[in-house]
Amino acid sequence: MRIGVIGLGRSGYNIHCQNLATISDHFTIAAVSDPNAERCAEAREAYGCAVYAGVDELIADPSLEVVAVASPNLLHEEQACAAMEAGKHAVVEKPLSLSTEGADRMIACAGSAGRVLAPFQNRRFEAHLRKVREVIDSGVLGRIIQIRIDWSGFTRRWDWQTLRSRGGGNLHNHGVHLLDHALELFGEGTPEVFIDTQRALTLGDAEDHVKLILRGEGRPTIDIESSSCCAYPMKRWHVWGTAGGLVGTDRELEWRYVDWSTMPERAVDDGPAEGRVYQNEVYDWQTGRWEDPKTDPDVAVLFYLNLYEVLRNGAELVVTPESVRRQMHVLDQCHEQMGI
Numbered sequence: 001m002r003i004g005v006i007g008l009g010r011s012g013y014n015i016h017c018q019n020l021a022t023i024s025d026h027f028t029i030a031a032v033s034d035p036n037a038e039r040c041a042e043a044r045e046a047y048g049c050a051v052y053a054g055v056d057e058l059i060a061d062p063s064l065e066v067v068a069v070a071s072p073n074l075l076h077e078e079q080a081c082a083a084m085e086a087g088k089h090a091v092v093e094k095p096l097s098l099s100t101e102g103a104d105r106m107i108a109c110a111g112s113a114g115r116v117l118a119p120f121q122n123r124r125f126e127a128h129l130r131k132v133r134e135v136i137d138s139g140v141l142g143r144i145i146q147i148r149i150d151w152s153g154f155t156r157r158w159d160w161q162t163l164r165s166r167g168g169g170n171l172h173n174h175g176v177h178l179l180d181h182a183l184e185l186f187g188e189g190t191p192e193v194f195i196d197t198q199r200a201l202t203l204g205d206a207e208d209h210v211k212l213i214l215r216g217e218g219r220p221t222i223d224i225e226s227s228s229c230c231a232y233p234m235k236r237w238h239v240w241g242t243a244g245g246l247v248g249t250d251r252e253l254e255w256r257y258v259d260w261s262t263m264p265e266r267a268v269d270d271g272p273a274e275g276r277v278y279q280n281e282v283y284d285w286q287t288g289r290w291e292d293p294k295t296d297p298d299v300a301v302l303f304y305l306n307l308y309e310v311l312r313n314g315a316e317l318v319v320t321p322e323s324v325r326r327q328m329h330v331l332d333q334c335h336e337q338m339g340i
Contacts, residue, residue, distance in 0.1 A: 003066040004031035004058045008039040012070030019300040026308045033058040059086045073167030077102045084115040091118045095176045096324045103328040107321050118307050119324040123177045125302040128250045131290050140257045142243030144220040149178045152230035162204025169206030174226045182222045183326050191216045193333040200229035251292050256285045
């Protein structure tokens with residue numbers, strides 16, 4: 001399957017090209033486009049691909065079946081629609097778009113062109129997310145009250161992703177990965193959204209500290225943090241449930257829970273506290289632990305193998321544009337609260 005890659009930056013080259021090269025029995029990197037001539041020459045040397053000075057020329061290449069859009073965020077919508085209108089399937093880096101309106105346009109374009117629109121939310125394939133979901137779905141933790149997801153560190157940045165004019169900021173960078181995980185665990189329905197953002201260490205004008213909370217009737221409250229000014233980073237996962245909880249990182253998780261059926265029945269006592277102390281009881285904790293066996297291919301490879309099966313053998317997309325559209329609806333609410 002011949003693929004063209006638009007953009008040879010951190011994502012386009014380091015993630016898309018380098019991972020595609022490991023599954024050359026499925027994909028051929030046939031063409032690239034980037035305004036930086038040195039990066040184009042590097043790709044030509046590494047992959048023997050055609051090089052196009054402009055995006056339009058790459059999209060017009062009749063030999064390409066798929067185009068991967070790994071350009072700056074503001075360009076995703078236009079370039080993906082142009083590729084699909086030219087008869088190519090489109091892989092689109094996150095964020096898919098910067099608004100629900102943009103996502104709807106892209107989905108409509110895919111429908112009218114009869115092409116596949118594949119949002120590159122590659123981290124939905126992460127093993128730790130699958131394990132967290134498995135534990136929650138098993139019911140051992142009881143009703144889930146709150147889920148906290150954190151991806152923070154302490155660092156300054158001054159590249160284009162720090163600029164609002166380029167669609168930058170932590171919300172559109174790490175934040176959409178966490179939001180994608182959160183919506184997978186939130187369940188059906190539209191969450192209420194609260195967001196607080198700040199500029200802390202960034203040299204640009206976009207936010208580098210994000211606190212995002214999702215809530216809904218009968219749903220867990222999901223607390224998301226993505227910050228560049230956290231000198232003491234916390235673990236990625238913290239789950240609260242009525243029978244237990246889970247905590248851990250992207251490499252290892254642990255959880256414990258109580259089987260309430262083995263505990264004595266209790267009733268409210270409105271009299272004086274016996275012994276003038278807080279009531280307490282001993283819990284027979286059941287425990288579980290998981291470590292990433294690191295046997296899976298890179299999540300970008302898993303994404304592309306799924307796309308190959310979709311296009312060649314009629315499989316279902318794991319990451320559908322409709323599922324990612326939910327992100328855009330949340331982003332619309334975030335942008336409104338942020339005043340942008």
